[in-house]
Amino acid sequence: MDVYLPIANLSVNGLVIVALGAVTGVLSGMFGVGGGFLTTPLLIFYGVPPTVAAASAASQVTGASVSGAFAHARRGGIDYQLGAVMVAGGTIGTGIGALLFRLLQALGQIDTVINILYVVLLGSIGGLMAHESIGALRAQRSGTQVPARKRRHHPLVASLPMRWRFYRSGLYISPFAPLLLGMGTGIITMLMGIGGGFILVPAMLYILGMSASVVIGTSLFQILFVTMVTTMMHALTTKAVDIVLAGLLLVGSVSGAQIGAQFAQKARPEKLRLVLATIVLLVAFRMALGLGYRPSEIYSVVPL
Template identity: 50%
Template sequence: MQIYLPIAEVSVNAFMLLGLGGMVGVLSGMFGVGGGFLMTPLLFFIGIPPAVAVATEANQIVASSFSGVLAHWRRKTVDIRMGMVLQVGGLIGAALGVLVFNFLKSMGQVDLLIRLSYVVFLGIVGSLMFVESLGALRRSRAAAGPRKPVRRQRNWVHTWPLKMRFRTSGLYISVIPPILVGMAVGVLAAIMGVGGGFIMVPAMIYILGMPTKVVVGTSLFQIILVTAFTTMLHATTNHTVDMALAVLLLVGGVVGAQIGTQIGTKLKAEQLRVLLAALVLLVCGKLAGDLLLEPTELYSIGTSGGHG
């Protein structure tokens, strides 16, 4: 069933969009990522303009993350206080990101920036996660016997001022690193249309030292407000939010997130991380291939410049 998307100015199959939303919702529930880092490139692949994909995808992330948070809330695996601190940084970052996005849009460079940002970030994060999680898997197999809980080493995060106690995570650390992590994710949410979970989750585990079981729910909690704010800024300053596209992705995403949360509880944390890293690298490879092997782009630029 083909439907016409007025803002994106393309016709797409409605069932395909529902399916994409559902698939990304499953990932959102499983890994604690908004899923935008996969959905936005998938929208590029089916012909949605990057600027519209970014702004609309931020909207869809709000719903699938909210759905995922409810499931984690029932299990008491959401650190509300940490989520609030991360959100403060996220809102500042989102405002800065939209300013950069608007500036590049006025110069006509925004589509290329979005694609290149994806290739760079997905490549770096995917590689690091893949190497680390394979190591973790190997260690968990080697230590098949009863394992002593690993106490995290004190790192630079513990030496900064303005400390706060985060009871759910069992941490007593400075609020500055969570705010900085939140800001970085906010900028990414605005420029790339992502919840930032693919950076947020590793940062919460390795930089802030949070236990894996509360990371997923807290990450989704932080993503909600930041992406809602980003969507609002894009809608009011850029007019690039396509509501018809958003609604179809939302419906699929909300259903998928509940399923994903159920699947996530049945897999080990190390297995989840390997799977997520593999997915990230797969999408990165496809995007890089499209950037390098796309003669149609070169041809259209040549003809529009009138130098043919």
């Protein structure tokens, strides 16, 4: 089933795009990530221009986050107070990211920067996640008890002024910490078309010291609103959002997120982290190959 994408200016198989949306939706519900970290690279591999892939994937992440957030909200897994602070920071970060996006577009370097960001971020975070999950699985097989990590925020967070109580997360920290975290996520979302969940979830656990029971739901809550703002910002400034592409991705992602949320309650967390780390590292490796590999024909003419 061939479908024409007007902004990307190419024809694609609609069923393939829907299936891609379903896969990223499952990841959203399972891990609390928007799935954009996988959607954008796969769209680029499929032949969609990086600018269109990043802008359109952000709108798809919104749909996946809506479905996943509702699933976690039903079991009380969202800290709305802390999430609102991160949404405010994400909105500010989106504006900063829009300026950077337009600047890089004017310099003709946006495609290269998107690819490099993916390699650096996915490679580093995937490596850390894989190291932690493999260590936990080895300890379980050998029968040794893994010492429980003390849930405490980072010393830099403790040094920030003004402290609020975030009762649902069990935190007493400065609101500037989640605000700055949200800003960073907003910038990355605008540049890369990702929800930022693969950065948010570990940061909320290890930097903010949040309770694990509300991390995934709160991450999806923040991603939902930040990607909405990102999509509107792209539509108004870069004009790179392909509504046909985004619609096909949404069809698959909304249903996939519900499946992922159910599966996350049954699977072991260590195995889930290892699966996610493997996917992240494979995508980073493929992106790195694309940066360094020189095709046999640098220029080619494709008949219409």
